[in-house]
Amino acid sequence: MSNFNSKLKRINVPLVDHKYWSCIEKVNSLRLKNDIFHSILKEKLQGYSLADIKGFHLKTNQLVENIKSRELQHIAIQMSDIGCSDDGLDYFIYWVISQGKLVYQNTKLNPKSLIINYRVGGIHNYEEFGYVAYEVFYDKTNEDLKDYLN
Template identity: 25%
Template sequence: MQAAPPMQNADVDRDRFWEDVDAARARVVDVDEVPAALVEVLRGRPLAELVAFREVQDELFDREAYRWDLWAAAYVINGGASDDGFEYFLGWLMAQGRTRWEATLADPDSLADVVDADTGDLDCEEMLYVAPTAAEDEEAFWAALPDKGEHLPPGPAGERFDFEDEDRMRRLLPRLTAIFYDEDER
């Protein structure tokens, strides 16, 4: 799959964002290689376009993924998830491509289709920095970013609950908890 040619303006919309991510994903075998492949897809694009790419990325995190139920999935899979750990998990999820992203946001428990007890921690911090890494001048990139990189809202969407409440977690994520909580019982 060939990457779409660079846009001539800074209008990076959601579709274009996902085309770029999916193009990078198609270039590699291992998801850990997606950030480097995405940097290559983005390299050489105008600064304004890279900033627009990051703004779409932040929007996807803020408006779609920064939710308690999704954080709970990260917590179950990774055996815990700090604030940073959750963001790195979202980086991993984004590196999976649009189809997995949308399926997981529709049903976080659907991650049971792609993980198992031996999966290990799912995180990809590098995915959060592909746009500035692709920039010719990283300092200029950060200076041009309207929010200077601080993008998360005050708190996740949805009802807050205790991730240590195993009964609640089992009700919310029955398939994932069956994989990760019951692993020791097998």
């Protein structure tokens, strides 16, 4: 393993808020469907350093854990008209994050705000969002990001 790779393994810093949300907002400004959003997000992340790609993944995980609650899980069930497993809750939170910082913050303060502002019964999950950093990291290195996570 190269010296760079061993240094990257030791870097465990989530991407700073401004850079993370700026990336999401730039892609969101295009008002795209999830599949196109995903492609543009990948394109944006291609310009990031490997440490920042890892940081994007770590920040995403941090945001998921900071908002996760039983109340939000109940909202996810109501909005999607289907059950919501633990993984399903993560996919729902990925969707919330992909809507931008303001939606995320409002949801964190009041999960019921989602029911007021978004259509119940639609598709409110975005599983692929959880893998975007893995995909970009692999595209750039031909290696698995998982091998660089502690």
